Amino acid sequence: MNKTIVEVKNLNHHYRSYKKGAGFLCTLKDMFKRSVVDVEALKDITFQIKSGEIIGLLGPNGAGKTTLLKILSGLIYPSSGTTVVLEKIPHKKEHGFLRQIGMVMGQKSQLLWDIPALDTLLIIRELYRIPKSDFDKRVSEFINLLSIGHLLHNPVRKLSLGERMKFELVASLIHHPKLLFLDEPTIGLDIISQRAIRDFLQTLNHTYGITIIITSHYMRDIEVLAKRVLIIKNGAILHDTPISSLLKQFNHSQKIYFTTEGTEFNLPFVFDKISPNEYSMTCQPQDLQQIVSVIATHVPLKSIRTEEASLEEAIFSIFEEKKES
Numbered sequence: 001m002n003k004t005i006v007e008v009k010n011l012n013h014h015y016r017s018y019k020k021g022a023g024f025l026c027t028l029k030d031m032f033k034r035s036v037v038d039v040e041a042l043k044d045i046t047f048q049i050k051s052g053e054i055i056g057l058l059g060p061n062g063a064g065k066t067t068l069l070k071i072l073s074g075l076i077y078p079s080s081g082t083t084v085v086l087e088k089i090p091h092k093k094e095h096g097f098l099r100q101i102g103m104v105m106g107q108k109s110q111l112l113w114d115i116p117a118l119d120t121l122l123i124i125r126e127l128y129r130i131p132k133s134d135f136d137k138r139v140s141e142f143i144n145l146l147s148i149g150h151l152l153h154n155p156v157r158k159l160s161l162g163e164r165m166k167f168e169l170v171a172s173l174i175h176h177p178k179l180l181f182l183d184e185p186t187i188g189l190d191i192i193s194q195r196a197i198r199d200f201l202q203t204l205n206h207t208y209g210i211t212i213i214i215t216s217h218y219m220r221d222i223e224v225l226a227k228r229v230l231i232i233k234n235g236a237i238l239h240d241t242p243i244s245s246l247l248k249q250f251n252h253s254q255k256i257y258f259t260t261e262g263t264e265f266n267l268p269f270v271f272d273k274i275s276p277n278e279y280s281m282t283c284q285p286q287d288l289q290q291i292v293s294v295i296a297t298h299v300p301l302k303s304i305r306t307e308e309a310s311l312e313e314a315i316f317s318i319f320e321e322k323k324e325s
Helices: 025-031 063-072 117-128 132-146 161-173 191-208 219-225 241-250 285-298 311-324
Strands: 004-019 033-049 056-058 080-085 099-107 179-183 211-215 228-233 235-243 253-260 272-275 277-283 301-308
Touching: 004 063, 004 211, 033 063, 033 211, 056 063, 056 219, 063 080, 063 179, 080 228, 099 161, 117 132, 117 161, 132 161, 132 191, 161 179, 161 191, 191 219, 191 277, 191 285, 191 301, 211 219, 219 311, 228 311, 235 241, 241 311, 253 285, 285 301
Parallel strands: 056 211, 056 228, 099 179, 179 211
Antiparallel strands: 004 033, 004 080, 228 235, 253 277, 253 301, 272 277
16 A cells, blocks of 8 residues: 655745835835735645655646645745655755655756756766666666657757756656656647656656656646646645546536538527537537437538546636635
8 A cells, every 4th residue: 555655734834025016106115114915825735645646736826836846845944734745844855855856847947058968967966876877777768768868968058948858857857756846847848748748757657656746737737647636726725636536526518529511500509610610519418418419400410529528627617616606
């Protein structure tokens, strides 16, 4: 049975910010007295993660996702509550703890800009005192999985965004951590690079049992990698649930797509035109069979298909529901 490696209980984090008005007069006033604002970034967060899990951390911008990752990795202190990761207190930054975690932040780089990526990896090898045989084996395995061996000696500044992100992953994994934090690892990448990174992460998880906590605004990343999601908004966890349960709970609609022979037709309900001969509409699950029957009767069909609500639509439903309440 997999053991718990992340245990968070009643975690809170707040910080002090300053509010400033626009214009010269407001700037002048701020020189003598600043308007202080206390911001609650995380509110009474409680959850557990077992070894080998891949957890999707979802929420809108400013929800507290990155703050939570920074606390779990020891980059910042919590204001209150308990956080135990790999049997250690993260913000104490003990050597034994740091050797067991890796982190990739999509908008920040750990690669040195003007030297080849391999040189950064060699520096990391020295920092972690990785035996040469282990280092060579891991580098060979990772660059083969990511197809970046031909780029090892290129300066980082000459690499594309997707190539740099692949090397960021290698750099965060070269010391063989047990827990990997990923904050928007596919941000700005093309679909080919996104898929390559997802495949790489799946292989690592299946082969080595590395636990992964990932934030992403690309729902495909979460759908492919994670089986469980933590949905956070305004610093609080709204849902901690398997994706399958989430889709069942918030699957309020079905999508119908159909193409025609190009002739005119009439239907007793609203539908959208996608292209000259392709149409779509949304309906409630209980109405699906009847509506498909009506379409088949009134429309000269070439094809028709149905789809369940996607994870993205389920997440949208959650945030809309929370807004209304």
